[in-house]
Amino acid sequence: MGKKRALVFGYFEKNLGDDLMLELFLQRGNYAKSYIFARKANKKFYRAMGARVICYDGFFYRVINKLTRSLTKINAFYLLARRNTDFVMLGGSLFAEQEQSATQQQLRNLSYAVKHADAAYVIGSNFGPYHSPDFLEQYKALFAHCRDVCFRDEMSWEFFRHLPTARFAPDVVFSGEWSSADQMPADDENAYVLVSLIDISIRPTLREHAARYEKFIFDVCYGHLAKGDKVILLSMCDKEGDSNICQRIFMGIDSLYRPLISVQNYNNIPQMLRLFRAAKAVYATRFHAMILGAYFAKHTIAVAYNEKVIQAVYTYGLDVVLLQMDDLRFTTEMLNSRAPASVEIQKLQRDAAEQWNMLGS
DSSP states (O other): OOSOEEEEESOOSSOHHHHHHHHHHHHHTOOSEEEEEEOGGGHHHHHHHTOEEEETTSHHHHHHHHHHHHHHSSOGGGGGOOTTEEEEEESSSOBOOOOHHHHHHHHHHHHHHHHHSSEEEEEEEOBOOOOOHHHHHHHHHHHTTOSEEEESSHHHHHHTTTSTTEEEOSOGGGGSOGGGSOOOOOSTTTOEEEEEOOOGGGOTTTGGGHHHHHHHHHHHHHHHHHHTOEEEEEESOGGGTHHHHHHHHHHHSOGGGGGGEEEEEOOOHHHHHHHHHHOSEEEEOSHHHHHHHHHTTOEEEEEEOSHHHHHHHHHHTOOOEEEEGGGOOOOGGGGSOOOOOOOOHHHHHHHHHGGGTTTTO
């Protein structure tokens, strides 16, 4: 284990995809201590993973942050970036343009940390969505000071290809040795269909599709239930409303089929990996539900709720059924689970491991 410490910027809200990335980062043991920024409610969860947790809603932090913000305009967490500390920006959609004040505050925080840390890294990210040319230019300036900037999609890489430190590798989750997870029975009697959901009714850019999306999910459920398949509705991030839509769909299912359908909320990583490994098919709205479906070679139907899903399918060569949000229709062909064509998962694993190549260098 290295003697340095890491200050890790990411989305730590018990979201399975981001937590898989953090798990892989911590397993590598590059740093003696790794600090993340999270809510008090999640402190125990992330400490159990091995992270040091600074709680942004803790009383003492709020007092200190109020003082530092008034003096420096920088959030206190980022002031920890100093000598013998690396700053690691770890996660998927970390660099999306927000409303003006939030965008500028994030840029101030990140710029300070990148400047004052020994080295700064971007691992496993995509860039955007954004609408302002200034936003792109500001991040070009920021990333120019990073030791390594590794994107998970080629479209993001194209924006920064002029930087000698910018590169591309597949999603970092592919680099995990997840097949060693305890396996649940997968015989015909216990086989089930896994349905990963997001609540698009609360997302301003997607809510116009909410009625069509929920009808599609009901059609999927009834199609499989009528066939005798068990269905598991999967919540991968409670903070973003996944459990709410899972319950809404569950309560809308006719009581005749209730014994065959259930809801699973994300509580720990091994639990989730067992569910994916033993499923007969995966309906994936969450990005990393699609990634895990492909990793475990499951018949996977992915709902493309944004461009990153489409980019991943074509860039990684995934054999999944890709559905556009504005044209969601359930067909009986989806009921027939099939083994996907041979996607070279081992090659994806090797290529994805390159996300880590420069870390700690």
